Amino acid sequence: MVTPDELASLCRAFPGAREEFPFDDKHSVFKVGGKIFAITALDGDPLEVSLKCEPALAEQLRISYPAVRPGYHLNKRHWNTVTIDGSVPDRLLRDMIEDSYDLVVHSLPKARRPTPH
Template sequence: MNPENNHTHQSLERSLNEFVAAETDFPFGPEVLVYKVKGKMFALLSEREGRKYINLKCQPEDGEVLTAQFDAITPGYHMNKRHWVTVYLDGDVEKGMLDDLCEQSYRLVVKTLRKADRETLSL
């Protein structure tokens, strides 16, 4: 395994916590850590069949390309499969790419917020 691909929940949590107004919640139980901005989910960290993963929002066309290009990216597990992808942390997605996907997810969700809420974020 390439060390560049070695992601941990802890390193992802640190990165996700840096987003402006990021909040955490456990609405689906103690094993599923959800990240929200202004009450809207942009990331979900969990484990499935012994593999840690993160669900991230994406544009449908980006999701199609990503799932075709990377073995570790699948349509969103337990999510809208057109608008979410699941990225397994032990796979072929480098850390820089995963960081970009997290930022894209955050920005996509911010774009859907009410104007007043977006303005309070000062992005």
């Protein structure tokens, strides 16, 4: 099961990713090009992360995994909140984080997109 440190490391590892605290000192907001791709309270119990998702896939994930639900305080069509309780496979969670990052990067103007290392 992904730990808070692993979750933060995964999100920080993407080119151009930044961790910010615009809401309070408890909620890590991971951005690329100034746009959010992940939000989490790393000390949350249970640990949860909100991620951007293609609408059709977001619905399918919600049907397939009870730990995946519409984004908390977010556009429920485009965001899912995932409870990290071991019921969603780690590989799938990692893919969901990468997909969220990719969706945001592809929405950025080319001049604001990070260059891969």
